[in-house]
Amino acid sequence: MQPSTKLYTDLSGYYDLMCADINYPEQSSGVRRLNQLFGNGGRSHLDLACGTGPHIWHFLDSGYQSQGLDINQPMLDKAKVRCPEAEFTLGDIGSFAFDQPFDLITCLLYSIHYSSDIARLKSCINSVHDALQTKGVFCFNAVDKNKINNNLFVNHTAEHQDGAFKFSSGWHYRGYGEQQSLKLCITKTTHNVSETWKDEHPMVALGFDELAQLLEPCFEVHIFEHDYGKIEPWDGQSGNALFVCVKA
Structure with missing residues (x-):
């Protein structure tokens, strides 16, 4: 995958x-x-x-x-x-x-x-x-x-039958070239046990x-x-x- x-x-x-x-x-x-x-x-x-x-x-x-x-x-x-x-x-x-x-x-x-x-x-x-x-x-x-702030992330939380979720996302641009990325992070907490998934999507x-x-x-x-x-x-x-x- x-x-x-x-x-x-x-x-x-x-x-x-x-x-x-x-x-x-x-x-x-x-x-x-x-x-x-x-x-x-x-x-x-x-x-x-x-x-x-x-x-x-x-x-x-x-x-x-x-x-x-x-x-x-x-x-x-x-x-x-x-x-x-x-x-x-x-x-x-x-x-x-x-x-x-x-x-x-x-x-x-x-x-x-x-x-x-x-x-x-x-x-x-x-x-x-x-x-x-x-x-x-x-x-x-x-x-x-040209306006991307690499330190700015949007966060929110949500409740689901599978547990409590925290989502975070933010743009990142290295300052040159024709690629930026969207950084994503999901944390799921169930019965005080947390799992985290991170991904980075290459974008134009x-x-x-x-x-x-x-x-x-x-x-x-x-x-x-x-x-x-x-x-x-x-x-x-x-x-x-x-x-x-x-x-x-």
């Missing part, structure tokens, strides 16, 4: 606990508002790196025809239980194709960075472009490599200017502050942002 997928397969049963502090309703609602503003009015939707399908669940509930793609079958198995009416495809966001084009493609929770390098990210962008209808929208969030690193340059040959690019409850232009300073890309 590849180290980069260990936590998402062996511990896929705990993935929703790991993401328990994410406001999926707000994120899904915010993306739908952006799609209404910039899109073609259609409701066919593909969620890349969909995980266990929480975003898809909210899109379906709002009348979208949603389906998901993920590289990990254990995640898709759980997504199918959560959203039995949706279709799910095992595949890589770096290279995919569908018979029918979509009106909206999302890639949330910074999953755009799962591309291993710039060449793979370009392939992902081209695949998205080919899979979109005219005036279709590609919406994702990203982190600017680039600044927002570089990212916009990659997107602009294929899309009209809009960059917003990383706030799903508001629609505000990116201030040019913050290291997290929402990208809304419209296919010409």
